[in-house]
Amino acid sequence: MRMLLIHSDYLEYEVKDRALKNPEPISEEQKKGRLDEVLAVFISVEKVDETNPEEVVEKALTEIKDVAGQVKANRVFVYPFAHLSSELAKPDVALDVLRKLEERLRDEGFEVKRAPFGYYKAFKLSCKGHPLAELSRTIVPTGEVKA
Numbered sequence: 001m002r003m004l005l006i007h008s009d010y011l012e013y014e015v016k017d018r019a020l021k022n023p024e025p026i027s028e029e030q031k032k033g034r035l036d037e038v039l040a041v042f043i044s045v046e047k048v049d050e051t052n053p054e055e056v057v058e059k060a061l062t063e064i065k066d067v068a069g070q071v072k073a074n075r076v077f078v079y080p081f082a083h084l085s086s087e088l089a090k091p092d093v094a095l096d097v098l099r100k101l102e103e104r105l106r107d108e109g110f111e112v113k114r115a116p117f118g119y120y121k122a123f124k125l126s127c128k129g130h131p132l133a134e135l136s137r138t139i140v141p142t143g144e145v146k147a
């Protein structure tokens with residue numbers, strides 16, 4: 001899994017078109033979304049993650065909690081983003097991982113939104129620009145090699 005974490009004044013998105021034959025079903029209200037004062041986490045779920053998705057979710061949770069603690073963010077925006085890796089996991093595995101990560105972040109007390117999966121989306125982001133505002137993390141199941 002590859003994550004790009006951007007501490008932001010806000011992140012907002014608007015669904016434009018489907019990017020997969022079977023995108024995630026969404027309600028009318030999910031077609032647009034915004035969070036202010038948010039840690040935006042752009043995520044590519046990778047093929048290697050398929051060997052142990054549960055472990056990758058927990059490792060991603062640990063990393064996000066660590067960064068959120070450092071930048072003092074209590075809101076997280078989980079944003080499916082297929083452009084951080086050339087070794088993408090299958091969509092059904094990726095969606096399951098992202099849904100589980102969203103759930104676990106909520107368990108830990110974060111206010112969480114997740115952008116819809118399988119769509120082209122317009123988005124606006126305002127990065128805060130402080131030294132920890134732009135970070136990346138690579139996570140793999142134990143025993144796998146980071147590409």
Ligand SMILES: C[C@@H](O)[C@H](N)C(=O)N[C@H]1[C@@H](O)[C@H](n2cnc3c(N)ncnc32)O[C@@H]1CO
Nearest residue numbers: 019044045080081082088089094117118121
């Ligand atoms: C396109 C661009 O504007 C938009 N932002 C986009 O990336 N859309 C992606 C993700 O929502 C999702 N998706 C599919 N596979 C994956 C994966 N392995 N990991 C994460 N997302 C995935 O399916 C879409 C097409 O790849």
